[in-house]
Amino acid sequence: MPSYSTMLPGSSSFKFQPFLTKLSPMTTKMNYRNLLIYICLCLLPLFFHPSLSCDSVHRACRKLANRDPDLKYHFCVASLESDPRSRIATLEELGAISIKMTISNATNLKPYIFELLEDKRFDPYSKGCLRDCLELYSDAIDTLREAHDDFKNKHYFDAKRGFSSAMDASITCEEGFFEKEGEASPLSKEDERFFQLCSMDLSFATILDKK
Numbered sequence: 001m002p003s004y005s006t007m008l009p010g011s012s013s014f015k016f017q018p019f020l021t022k023l024s025p026m027t028t029k030m031n032y033r034n035l036l037i038y039i040c041l042c043l044l045p046l047f048f049h050p051s052l053s054c055d056s057v058h059r060a061c062r063k064l065a066n067r068d069p070d071l072k073y074h075f076c077v078a079s080l081e082s083d084p085r086s087r088i089a090t091l092e093e094l095g096a097i098s099i100k101m102t103i104s105n106a107t108n109l110k111p112y113i114f115e116l117l118e119d120k121r122f123d124p125y126s127k128g129c130l131r132d133c134l135e136l137y138s139d140a141i142d143t144l145r146e147a148h149d150d151f152k153n154k155h156y157f158d159a160k161r162g163f164s165s166a167m168d169a170s171i172t173c174e175e176g177f178f179e180k181e182g183e184a185s186p187l188s189k190e191d192e193r194f195f196q197l198c199s200m201d202l203s204f205a206t207i208l209d210k211k
Contacts, residue, residue, distance in 0.1 A: 057086050060094050064203040071199040079197065095204030099148045102166070102197040106141045109190055110134060116186055125180055133173035133187060137194075140169040147201070156209035160202055167198035 061076035080086045083097050113134045117127055147162025170191040177185035185191065 056089060057081055057094065060091055063207055064200055067203050067206060068199050071203060072196060075196050076200055079200070091204070092208060095151060095201070095208065098197065098200045098204055099144065099151060102194070102201055103141060103144045103148065105194055105197055106137050106144065109137050109194070112190070113137070125183065126177070126186070129176040132176050136169040136173050140166040151205060156205045159205040160209065163198050163202040163205060167195060167202065170195040170198070
């Protein structure tokens, strides 16, 4: 039975040494390259799996929800995560994403309200309220665009006033329907969503204004 020393590299009995010496530098380089490709392929899913992405959205939404008790944390997270850019965005960039969502939301509400105005189920009072809401949201879009410019230029105080003013559109729209007893608003969900988005915008501007 051979001793342990005869099995060590360098001894004549070590069977793998000749094989290793036959490996060319090119072969070694190719092996390393294949290994790197394999590692990259294994790690690739980590960058696209939502649960493993950067938690900047969750941290930001916690800050926003702590500042405003009316802001729903899960709504904030779901809204921001719907934009792929949010995964690696800074607080300022998340604020900009939120504002663009709010403007888009109000813009899409206008044709929806036009459809409701054509609906024969609504009486003259309801249609009057819908026309008021249409005007409110039209004004809110202009206000939000100005506030967006203020936000980009880091004029956070002016941006806050704009977001607060735009937010009133959803509140005033809802109140118009409730002035008549038994009247239900056909825009309750839409008004609530717009209110939440404006709350996010306002909270972003407030937090950044204090930095």
